[in-house]
Amino acid sequence: MFAELGLAALWLAAALAALQLLAGGMALTDGGRSFGPLVRPVAIVQGLLAAAAFLALIVLFAQTDLSVKLVAENSHSAKPLLYKVAGTWGNHEGSMLLWVTVMGLAGGFVALIERRLPERTMLATLAGQAFVSLGFYAFLLFASNPFARLDPAPPEGNGLNPLLQDPGLAFHPPTLYLGYVGLSIAFSFAIGALVTREVGPAFARAMRPWVLGAWIFLTIGITAGSYWAYYVLGWGGWWFWDPVENASLMPWLAATALLHSASVLAARNALRAWTIMLGVVAFSMSMVGTFLVRSGILTSVHAFAVDPRRGSFILVLLAIYIGGALLLFGLRAATVTEGERFAVTSREAGLVFNNVMLSSILGIVLIGTLYPLVTEAMGEKVSVGPPYFTPMSAVFAVPMLLVLMVGPLLRWRRDSLSRHKLPVLAPFAVGLAAGIAFAARGGIAVMPLLGLALAPAVAFASLLPLRGRSLRRVPLATWGMVVAHLGVAVALFGMACDSAFTRERLIAARIGESAQVGPWTIRLAGVMPVAGPNWTAMEGRLEASYAGGAPVLLRPQGRSFWAPPQNTTVSALHTRWNGQLYTVIGDEVQGSQAEGGRWQLRLWWKPFVPLIWYGGGLIGLGGLLALLGRVFADLKRIRVRAKVAVRREDIAAVKAGGRAGR
Amino acid sequence: MSDPTPKAPRWALWLPLALFLGFVGLVIVGLVRPASHDIPSRMIGQPLPRFDLRPAADGLPGLSNRDFAGGRPRLLNIFASWCIPCGVEAPVLAELQRQGVQIDGIAIRDHKDELAAFLARNGNPYARIGADDISAVQLAIGSSGVPESFVIDGKGVIRYQHIGDIRPEQVPMILQKLKEAER
Numbered sequence: 131m132f133a134e135l136g137l138a139a140l141w142l143a144a145a146l147a148a149l150q151l152l153a154g155g156m157a158l159t160d161g162g163r164s165f166g167p168l169v170r171p172v173a174i175v176q177g178l179l180a181a182a183a184f185l186a187l188i189v190l191f192a193q194t195d196l197s198v199k200l201v202a203e204n205s206h207s208a209k210p211l212l213y214k215v216a217g218t219w220g221n222h223e224g225s226m227l228l229w230v231t232v233m234g235l236a237g238g239f240v241a242l243i244e245r246r247l248p249e250r251t252m253l254a255t256l257a258g259q260a261f262v263s264l265g266f267y268a269f270l271l272f273a274s275n276p277f278a279r280l281d282p283a284p285p286e287g288n289g290l291n292p293l294l295q296d297p298g299l300a301f302h303p304p305t306l307y308l309g310y311v312g313l314s315i316a317f318s319f320a321i322g323a324l325v326t327r328e329v330g331p332a333f334a335r336a337m338r339p340w341v342l343g344a345w346i347f348l349t350i351g352i353t354a355g356s357y358w359a360y361y362v363l364g365w366g367g368w369w370f371w372d373p374v375e376n377a378s379l380m381p382w383l384a385a386t387a388l389l390h391s392a393s394v395l396a397a398r399n400a401l402r403a404w405t406i407m408l409g410v411v412a413f414s415m416s417m418v419g420t421f422l423v424r425s426g427i428l429t430s431v432h433a434f435a436v437d438p439r440r441g442s443f444i445l446v447l448l449a450i451y452i453g454g455a456l457l458l459f460g461l462r463a464a465t466v467t468e469g470e471r472f473a474v475t476s477r478e479a480g481l482v483f484n485n486v487m488l489s490s491i492l493g494i495v496l497i498g499t500l501y502p503l504v505t506e507a508m509g510e511k512v513s514v515g516p517p518y519f520t521p522m523s524a525v526f527a528v529p530m531l532l533v534l535m536v537g538p539l540l541r542w543r544r545d546s547l548s549r550h551k552l553p554v555l556a557p558f559a560v561g562l563a564a565g566i567a568f569a570a571r572g573g574i575a576v577m578p579l580l581g582l583a584l585a586p587a588v589a590f591a592s593l594l595p596l597r598g599r600s601l602r603r604v605p606l607a608t609w610g611m612v613v614a615h616l617g618v619a620v621a622l623f624g625m626a627c628d629s630a631f632t633r634e635r636l637i638a639a640r641i642g643e644s645a646q647v648g649p650w651t652i653r654l655a656g657v658m659p660v661a662g663p664n665w666t667a668m669e670g671r672l673e674a675s676y677a678g679g680a681p682v683l684l685r686p687q688g689r690s691f692w693a694p695p696q697n698t699t700v701s702a703l704h705t706r707w708n709g710q711l712y713t714v715i716g717d718e719v720q721g722s723q724a725e726g727g728r729w730q731l732r733l734w735w736k737p738f739v740p741l742i743w744y745g746g747g748l749i750g751l752g753g754l755l756a757l758l759g760r761v762f763a764d765l766k767r768i769r770v771r772a773k774v775a776v777r778r779e780d781i782a783a784v785k786a787g788g789r790a791g792r
Numbered sequence: 793m794s795d796p797t798p799k800a801p802r803w804a805l806w807l808p809l810a811l812f813l814g815f816v817g818l819v820i821v822g823l824v825r826p827a828s829h830d831i832p833s834r835m836i837g838q839p840l841p842r843f844d845l846r847p848a849a850d851g852l853p854g855l856s857n858r859d860f861a862g863g864r865p866r867l868l869n870i871f872a873s874w875c876i877p878c879g880v881e882a883p884v885l886a887e888l889q890r891q892g893v894q895i896d897g898i899a900i901r902d903h904k905d906e907l908a909a910f911l912a913r914n915g916n917p918y919a920r921i922g923a924d925d926i927s928a929v930q931l932a933i934g935s936s937g938v939p940e941s942f943v944i945d946g947k948g949v950i951r952y953q954h955i956g957d958i959r960p961e962q963v964p965m966i967l968q969k970l971k972e973a974e975r
Binding site for chain 1: 806812
């Protein structure tokens with residue numbers, strides 16, 4: 131029954147999206163003004179209906195209703211409830227339903243509370259949002275119906291990929307989707323602004339909190355996803371430049387650039403066309419990423435069920451939306467380009483530099499991701515990996531970080547570096563000192579050394595905007611910037627330490643034997659079988675002692691799931707303040723009869739590696755602080771405006787009363 | 793950034809669209825030319841690895857690689873009672889058996905009772921069934937899932953790997969492969 135209810139809700143939501151598009155479009159014409167008041171309520175109800183459809187699918191998964199094809203293909207009655215629910219979005223159809231749900235809810239939310247822009251721009255924005263949603267509704271209903279029934283129902287489901295049976299999965303994709311799809315708001319705002327030619331500071335101020343909200347989720351989602359890959363895949367790496375990871379990184383880079391250029395537009399009314407274009411590009415990158423992953427055109431460890439028909443469908447959607455938006459941009463942008471001027475040494479110029487560098491990194495990642503496609507078109511199968519991505523991104527990231535150390539100190543419009551001698555030179559001195567200190571230790575490659583030198587310098591510089599100010603009176607948004615920039619430095623330090631100082635051992639140990647990795651001594655105390663709800667495992671008992679201290683127990687597992695049958699490794703980690711010990715147990719290696727079996731163990735000592743994710747967390751926290759700052763400021767402005775209005779009324783009333791009394 | 797006035801030349805405004813159209817063109821080329829995602833086993837042309845599996849079902853012998861040295865091609869089917877497509881495949885295997893194909897099975901991570909129920913429900917096309925409780929043989933012959941079938945020639949050399957269930961319309965193709973394996 132829930133399947134039919136869900137499908138009905140989905141159809142209704144699609145119909146309302148069509149209505150929202152029509153009413154919004156009509157309201158922009160002279161004759162159709164009366165359609166205007168319809169748009170906002172329709173947007174809200176459309177969002178709620180999409181959410182209802184998604185909820186219905188969650189219920190079907192929680193009940194393991196095997197008469198629904200999607201559930202039968204992706205779930206199993208023996209799974210723990212958490213993973214049954216998480217299975218809802220662990221597959222193509224479910225995740226696309228999550229996509230339209232987030233889009234619908236985001237549009238509804240905007241319709242509910244955004245009142246700062248001229249109503250015409252809002253109508254165009256909401257019509258744009260509905261236009262994009264409509265394509266994805268069509269995609270769901272015609273090419274990937276999540277509620278399709280299966281007759282006869284199978285006695286048992288296929289199960290969920292064991293790699294995905296992890297608490298991380300329950301939260302990672304929804305978080306990432308809130309970010310990805312939240313950027314659709316920026317896309318629609320950009321379209322709305324282009325249609326009505328209303329590009330200015332008010333537009334940037336209205337768009338910024340929405341972009342910031344999506345960006346926070348994206349940041350947290352990428353950070354969590356990186357940590358999840360790190361401890362689930364058992365390879366000891368935290369970023370693989372896999373197409374799916376790149377698909378999440380590209381919108382993030384575009385959104386980061388957009389946030390910075392929007393602040394220029396909001397404060398100085400410059401970079402108008404550029405900001406609009408980034409608004410289009412950010413969500414376009416979300417869509418391109420989804421297409422690349424779902425069409426199976428690139429092979430990835432995250433491969434979803436691949437179906438070329440779906441690929442063509444998404445490609446048509448991409449061509450309509452991205453092509454359409456860029457066409458509109460080409461036609462209209464010339465009328466909005468001219469903005470305020472500024473000097474080369476000014477905060478605007480620093481932010482422009484940041485934007486150019488971020489866009490370049492975006493280009494690097496996009497080219498690297500598409501490169502296999504290019505060579506395949508020429509008949510050769512290759513893949514580019516970290517040897518391409520890491521140095522090429524660094525070429526642009528390093529200058530960007532250098533400018534980051536100075537930029538926030540500069541004034542808007544025009545400034546001179548001579549005014550800032552000490553604050554400019556001090557971070558460079560810190561960086562140089564750190565670089566020399568680490569270089570003196572020897573044995574560190576160029577790239578990690580660069581990171582180790584830059585990180586302390588950026589950390590120091592990121593705190594400088596607070597210098598000489600009363601900390602209690604610093605605006606929340608400025609705190610946000612400081613914390614986010616500090617997060618970049620912290621994450622960079624973790625990354626550099628990971629490449630510079632990681633120690634790795636691969637051994638085949640008999641029970642009772644010990645091995646050394648970095649400062650750790652690790653003894654294989656035993657191996658015993660354990661069982662979970664839908665798996666059995668061989669669990670290693672490792673006694674690890676740091677520099678001769680008291681031992682801690684680690685329990686890495688090699689798990690065998692039986693539905694579907696698949697083996698995975700579950701790593702065991704021990705975190706200290708100065709790093710993380712990472713252990714994985716592999717297969718038993720048959721020894722001779724007398725000796726007994728040996729077990730493969732992979733051991734890593736990774737100094738300061740958790741800083742990568744703490745840094746990511748700080749960046750997200752910075753975004754949150756900035757968002758709260760903006761929201762509080764807006765609320766305050768609304769309150770003040772209301773007060774002023776009340777006062778005016780009072781004055782008017784007094785005047786009128788005086789006149790009447792006379 | 794060297795130009796402090798942020799006014800872009802007109803053609804630059806069309807650049808994003810041009811780049812996007814290039815991307816679409818590239819992708820269409822990629823979609824039209826279907827890439828092959830099949831991963832053929834490296835084991836094709838290789839002799840079977842050595843294995844000796846205990847009987848998985850009462851009344852049927854277990855399976856060893858020596859059973860394939862009898863001079864006639866045989867079909868080796870990797871399956872399990874818990875695998876739904878395997879149940880779908882069972883009538884097709886029965887049809888192959890009716891046409892004179894010798895079929896041996898390896899049951900992956902199975903229980904005796906459930907396997908007996910599976911055979912009772914679907915019929916038994918197998919001459920022998922070996923029990924592979926830890927997927928050791930499955931991995932050794934390069935199979936990544938169930939069901940999969942291998943055509944083994946009379947000397948115990950793997951000649952063909954079929955991934956997924958054998959569909960009714962694929963029966964002639966399998967028979968052809970078996971015939972080729974006689975040479």
